[in-house]
Amino acid sequence: MKKMTPILNQVLDDIVPRESDRKKIETLSQELKKKLVIECEKAGIVATIGIEGSIAKDTWLLDDPDIDIFIRLPLTITRENFDEDILTIAKKATKGYRQVQRYAEHPYLEAFINDVRVNIVPCYQVDIGNWKSATDRTPYHSKYVRKHLNQGLKNQVRLLKKFFKGINVYGAEIKTGGFSGYLCELLILHYNSFIKTLEAFSNYKKPVIIDLKNFYKDKKVDSFLLFSDPLIVIDPVDKNRNVASALTSEKLYELVGAARAFLREPNKDFFFPKKIKIFSMDTLLSKFENRGSSILFIQLNNIRAVPDVLWGQLFKTQKSLIKLLKNNDFKILQNAIWTDEKSLTVFIIEVETHILPKIKQHFGPPLEFNEQSIAFLLKYVKNTSVVSGPFIQNNRWTILLNRIYQNAISLLEEKLLTDNKNIRFPKLISEAIKENFRILIDNEIATLYQNNSDFAAFITSFLIGKPS
Amino acid sequence: MKKMTPILNQVLDDIVPRESDRKKIETLSQELKKKLVIECEKAGIVATIGIEGSIAKDTWLLDDPDIDIFIRLPLTITRENFDEDILTIAKKATKGYRQVQRYAEHPYLEAFINDVRVNIVPCYQVDIGNWKSATDRTPYHSKYVRKHLNQGLKNQVRLLKKFFKGINVYGAEIKTGGFSGYLCELLILHYNSFIKTLEAFSNYKKPVIIDLKNFYKDKKVDSFLLFSDPLIVIDPVDKNRNVASALTSEKLYELVGAARAFLREPNKDFFFPKKIKIFSMDTLLSKFENRGSSILFIQLNNIRAVPDVLWGQLFKTQKSLIKLLKNNDFKILQNAIWTDEKSLTVFIIEVETHILPKIKQHFGPPLEFNEQSIAFLLKYVKNTSVVSGPFIQNNRWTILLNRIYQNAISLLEEKLLTDNKNIRFPKLISEAIKENFRILIDNEIATLYQNNSDFAAFITSFLIGKPS
Incomplete structure (x- = not known):
């Protein structure tokens, strides 16, 4: 523990806001609050405007001074107004600055004022426990933390x-x-x-x-x-x-x-991880060459959704893709998702090999199960994909048969292209697939890697083996 | 069941001995019995000679009239004499005919007289339950069956x-x-x-x-x-x-x-299975070509042992070979043993592929196990066979590493050649391996196939998928 204290002190030096920093943020917060009060009055909405989050609790980091301003509304405001009127008010109050409409449980506004991110969020002014929306608890959270x-x-x-x-x-x-x-x-x-x-x-x-x-x-x-x-x-x-x-x-x-x-x-x-040094193109190509696995890249374009919805659907899709590959005997080594949350999304799945042997073993029922055994025999005795058998192995009917999918790429292409029972994708993904998709393998990703440094950093880290 | 009775009657026509057949076998049996009585007397051994087995019980098949003659000895005969003197007596009694010395629990003599196989077997004349050797029960078996x-x-x-x-x-x-x-x-x-x-x-x-x-x-x-x-x-x-x-x-x-x-x-x-039609060389080669698997043939020469000992050791060896391949991720589809019980033995193991991907996943302990996790990390953090990781997957430390054995043939060659802890072979097999072995794959077996029609029939049936 000798080294611990100096290290933590050094870190604190870098992350604890100084008096001047506090003053700057305090001023900015109060100005915004005033503007919102005025806009609410103009709109005839009786609301309590409060600074919440890490600024209110004095737990913010110097390099990350998010300002969270909550507009606490009376229950007389309908949910529709809650969603729309407040966005309008927030937009007016931050006019002239970069604005991004965000969505968690309900919409809110993200604005960037002098490089400081400001979140303007509506909630209901309710007694503890009588929650009407997901953000209603936040002011109580601030209060609890400030107190303790x-x-x-x-x-x-x-x-x-x-x-x-x-x-x-x-x-x-x-x-x-x-x-x-x-x-x-x-x-x-x-x-x-x-x-x-x-x-x-x-x-x-x-x-x-x-x-x-x-x-x-x-x-x-x-x-x-x-x-x-x-x-x-x-x-x-x-x-x-x-x-x-x-x-x-x-x-x-x-x-x-x-x-x-x-x-x-x-x-x-x-605390301050070193920025990853992106592999040069030569290094990248030799990594693919030497690794001996197959890395599949499933590339989609233009999925439009707020991040939480997008990521929810991406994770579901990833699960389906992996299940599909596993069910067809491909051995998954690693997998990841990269997206710019706009025009480019890439599912990355590394398999031991993307080409499986032509033949596989398929076990039927144990011989004790007479009826199932008959069904198995009837099904396979004249099946043209059967290479050998049915014979008895480990007390079960067994056949050797040709795989339907030897190649992971053909499998993915077919299943992505056709609607089918075996694999279902969430709505947005399904639409994006219909619009356009590509499946690349290993170094076929080179152009994408060259044109997108975020993606390149991600792939570098993936290949090193500590995916983030 | 309509077809059943005529079929069984046809079969019975072919397998039930006629009066003339019975007479022939009866005569042969009695002659042999007499000769053995004489030889025993000459040797000063007081024994009861009896016809046992299917002839005695009238359950023999026309095309397979094995004659089992048992020499029932008093307990005064030592086990050594039992083993050796009786063999000498049996040899004298069947002099001039082809003789094969056999061994089950103890030695006995197999002789071929006019194409009829005769087994001359010693046993002790004991009361029921007081068994001194494995064959002592046989006369009681005959008695029981004859009675019921x-x-x-x-x-x-x-x-x-x-x-x-x-x-x-x-x-x-x-x-x-x-x-x-x-x-x-x-x-x-x-x-x-x-x-x-x-x-x-x-x-x-x-x-x-x-x-x-x-x-x-x-x-x-x-x-x-x-x-x-x-x-x-x-x-x-x-x-x-x-x-x-x-x-x-x-x-x-x-x-x-x-x-x-x-x-x-x-x-x-x-009842009368059709003789297998051996694949022509062209067919054989195209079978290997189209099958898409890898069939490994491990060929040994000159294992000298009586069949029961030989087969016991062959099965043990087969188990070891399969375990070795499985432990190294090779997927076994079928396996078999062929031997002429003299100069040629072939272990046949079909795998999905004999060349595995270069890379594999290796799971360490779950993160909950702190000490094991540290041990895993220490073991692999600087290991040169690690390609990627250690990273966390499914709540466990995980690495991707290069396989030691990608090729089943290299694996087998190395493990057969070196004495090692991982795989042990029974004595006879170990000696045969030291003398000479070959590992062939798929069509490399062609010469052997061409030169040995028994082996060829076996391989044909193996490829069809009903190994016998």
């Missing part, structure tokens, strides 16, 4: 957030499936320090239940039954909600691995 | 034996692992007819227990515990012996399949 998180712990939250960002497990959106900022704060409230949090995760054993308000004091079992997730952090403002429900076990285990590695050998790189 | 098998049932035994021979499940020696003649007789005594026996086996469900003398009347469980074999036929002359103990489940299930097929569509071919 003392000055010393705020920087521990910052360390944890920065570490999680560095190892790429930060963010509860579907794309990442990681830890939200609020979850980081609750973890520090529970474990009391950055290091103790890492120590806890390095010894992770499923399931971990954190229940700060002791909702389930004498009945841990109930909360365990209620949430089957690998990490359960009961929301202090809503005992029925697991704050960590978006966390995938992949991200959890990546944290476990990283926590162990960091505790064994502390290093600033965990 | 009525005239009508004898031909049912003949049908069953002939059927078993036709489908290649007849013979209790290790090579076949099938049904002995005595077992056929007991089955008919239990089921009462050939057809009823087939019906019983076509509905086979493990385990079947046949206990003619009701040794285990009220305690079936005991006999089940005593014998874990799939077919249990309690020997009427020895309640501790399962007459079907040599039966392999392969042969049992081959019978189940054949019984069903025969009952569905009775046909003389089951």
